[in-house]
Amino acid sequence: MATLTALTKSGTAWTPQYxxxxxxxxxxxxxxCFxxxxxxxxxxxxINEHGEFVDDDDDDDDEVLRKVMTITNADDYIGxxxxxxxxxxxxxxxxxxxx
Structure with a gap:
């Protein structure tokens, strides 16, 4: 499998990790990280107690167990x-x- 490889300013090969x-x-x-x-x-x-994403605007705060980070714009990631x-x-x- 071929992977994307770039060069640093000094000319060293670098493979971004996405x-x-x-x-x-x-x-x-x-x-x-954010x-x-x-x-x-x-x-x-x-997320709720079942690990399912819930609406942040929801008035029922009892449904939210905690917050976790998610990937929302993967195409903008630069590695x-x-x-x-x-x-x-x-x-x-x-x-x-x-x-």
Missing amino acids: VESIDMNKCLGCGR KVCHRNVLELRP CEACANICGKKCFTHAPAAV
Whole structure:
């Protein structure tokens, strides 16, 4: 499988690693990854006790167990891995892009 490879300014080959998933069971919802991402790739979303996403606008706050980070704009991800580097719980899974 061929993968996308780029060059750094110095000419060194670099293979960007793109976010594939975020482990909801590990995610604390702290937002550190969201703050470090300047590409608007991530969003904090509420889940219920069954691990299902629920509306944030819902008046029934009892339904929300906690919030977890989700990938909302994967096409804008540039492969820098800043989110994974800041995550203390190691929630992110990355892989190179196939070409």
